Amino acid sequence: MKEPSSYKPKKFAVIGAGPVGGVVAAFLAKGGYQVTLCDVIPALLEPALNPGIIINGADNLQGCVAKVTTRIDDLINDPPDVVIVTVKATALPVVASALEGVIGEGRYVVSWQNGIDTELELAQKLGARHVMRGIVNYGCMPLSPCHVKVAFHHRPNYLQELDPYSAEAAVAICKAFTDCGLDTLHTDRIGDMVWRKTVLNSCMMAICAVTGNTIVETVKDPVLFELVDAMIREGIAVARASEFILGTGFYSYSLNYIKNAGNMKPSMLQDIEAGRRTEIDYINGKIVEYGTQVGVPTPYNSMIRGLVKAIEAKAAGNGWRHPGNEKPS
Numbered sequence: 181m182k183e184p185s186s187y188k189p190k191k192f193a194v195i196g197a198g199p200v201g202g203v204v205a206a207f208l209a210k211g212g213y214q215v216t217l218c219d220v221i222p223a224l225l226e227p228a229l230n231p232g233i234i235i236n237g238a239d240n241l242q243g244c245v246a247k248v249t250t251r252i253d254d255l256i257n258d259p260p261d262v263v264i265v266t267v268k269a270t271a272l273p274v275v276a277s278a279l280e281g282v283i284g285e286g287r288y289v290v291s292w293q294n295g296i297d298t299e300l301e302l303a304q305k306l307g308a309r310h311v312m313r314g315i316v317n318y319g320c321m322p323l324s325p326c327h328v329k330v331a332f333h334h335r336p337n338y339l340q341e342l343d344p345y346s347a348e349a350a351v352a353i354c355k356a357f358t359d360c361g362l363d364t365l366h367t368d369r370i371g372d373m374v375w376r377k378t379v380l381n382s383c384m385m386a387i388c389a390v391t392g393n394t395i396v397e398t399v400k401d402p403v404l405f406e407l408v409d410a411m412i413r414e415g416i417a418v419a420r421a422s423e424f425i426l427g428t429g430f431y432s433y434s435l436n437y438i439k440n441a442g443n444m445k446p447s448m449l450q451d452i453e454a455g456r457r458t459e460i461d462y463i464n465g466k467i468v469e470y471g472t473q474v475g476v477p478t479p480y481n482s483m484i485r486g487l488v489k490a491i492e493a494k495a496a497g498n499g500w501r502h503p504g505n506e507k508p509s
Contacts, residue, residue, distance in 0.1 A: 187286070187352045189261035190214060194245075195252065195275055197224040199320040199328045199447075201266035204292060204362060206233035206328075209243030211360020216247040216260060225250070227326035237330035238318070241361070252278035262288050262353055264314075265302065268451070269295045269462040276305035283310050288349055290314050290339065294447070295462025296378050296470075299342060308342040312350050314364070315339075315373045321444055331444040336363040340370035375424040379415035380434055382464050383408045384441065385448035386484040389458060390491060396443040408438065411480045418467050421474040448488070455495045460488045 190213060194205040197219035205228070209215045217228045225248035227233070232244035249255070252275065255263070259282055265275055283289055283306050291299040292314040299313035318333040337357070341350040350366055357364035367373065387398050387407060398404045412434045419426055427433075451458045464485040471478035 187349045189288075189353055189356050191258075191260040191262075192216070193218060193255050193260040193263045193282075195219075195263060195265045196267035197221070197228065197326070198266065199322045200292065200316060200318075201264070202228075202233050202322075202326060202328045203235055203239070203318060203320055203330060204264055204266065204357075205245055206235050206241055206243035207239075207357070207360045207362040209233070209245050210241050211243075211356075213356065213360065214247075214260075215243075215245040216249060216255065216258075217245045218249050218252055218255070220250055222250055224325045233326045233328070235328050235330060236323075237320070237328075238333040239330045239361075253281065255282045259284070259287060261286070262290060262356075264290045264292045265298075266292045268457065269293055269298050269301075269459045270457045272298060272301040276302050280305055286349075288312055288346065288353065290353070292316055294378075294381055295459050296374055296466035298462060303342055309345050311342045312339055312346070312353070313342065313370050313374065315367075315370065315377055317377075319442065319444060319446075321447075321450065331442040336365045338367045338370060338373055339364050340367050369425070372425045372427075375419045375422075376426055376430065378463055378466065379412060379419060379426070379430075380437060381446075382415050382467055382481060383411035384438055385446040386460065386464050386488050387411075388446045389448040389452050389460075390484065390487050392449065394443050394445055395438070395441045399439055399441075407480070409435070411484070414471075414476075414478055414480050415467050418471040418474065418476045418478060421476045422470050452488075452491055452495045457496075458488055458492050460485050460492070464488070 192208050192213050193216040194201045195218050197217050205215050205217050228245045228248055232242045234242050290312045299311050303311040315338040317337050319331045320328050323329050339354050341347050354364045354366045448458045464481040467481045468478045
């Protein structure tokens with residue numbers, strides 16, 4: 181039995197008030213949906229009610245959410261139709277456990293995140309029928325709480341259900357997103373798309389995290405760009421050996437995409453600078469993991485994962501500054 185085609189979500193909850201979550205919450209709120217924004221940091225939530233979430237750059241809009249909360253458990257009292265998870269992948273075990281009391285028949289959770297297999301972590305706790313995976317095709321960075329700069333938005337975004345039972349619900353969620361301006365298409369190839377995006381993220385995010393460079397600064401450095409090139413080739417080799425379809429000409433596409441990605445700090449560098457855990461294990465770490473399974477060597481991804489984790493450990497300490505951002509005296 182499939183979900184009825186009359187499924188029309190009206191209430192959304194967005195878990196994570198960072199830039200990615202802020203963008204989707206603003207679009208949905210502006211589109212007239214009831215949105216609850218959830219984050220453990222109260223300061224990130226307060227402006228979302230008034231004056232609202234402000235988006236500038238490639239997209240320009242302002243939207244006020246209906247509710248804010250610091251506890252996922254609060255959603256139990258007024259359950260949303262759809263929960264959109266935008267927090268870092270490292271928080272998934274805690275988030276998935278907290279959502280067990282929220283998700284039931286006719287309710288869904290969307291992994292709107294970077295990294296490989298994030299949706300599987302949610303499905304382990306919540307069941308595949310309730311979980312969907314999205315591909316986010318915008319890049320953004322925080323300017324202040326509930327004020328986000330969108331550096332680029334390569335429409336459309338994509339969404340797929342894990343269980344065919346929920347396909348019609350996924351199509352309805354795509355329509356809701358698209359109707360409010362966050363163009364999103366339903367797909368049956370989300371696994372391939374996740375790998376395409378992860379190969380792109382694996383080189384730029386990690387190299388910028390290690391060097392402190394923006395994407396443009398990395399692209400303009402010939403030595404670093406050789407490393408970017410090598411990591412793209414390595415990621416492609418692992419993806420294809422794992423039977424993911426990246427498409428003809430993906431290598432050339434990757435180089436062109438990165439060269440035009442914009443002058444921004446990737447989220448992994450933002451995490452390092454803020455002393456937070458990164459998503460390295462879900463990006464480069466997953467390429468290493470899959471490479472081991474299919475017998476493809478991953479020396480570049482193994483190296484960069486080790487470097488990022490070492491810097492991450494130091495960044496978690498007080499008073500540490502990224503050496504790439506130190507100014508000469």
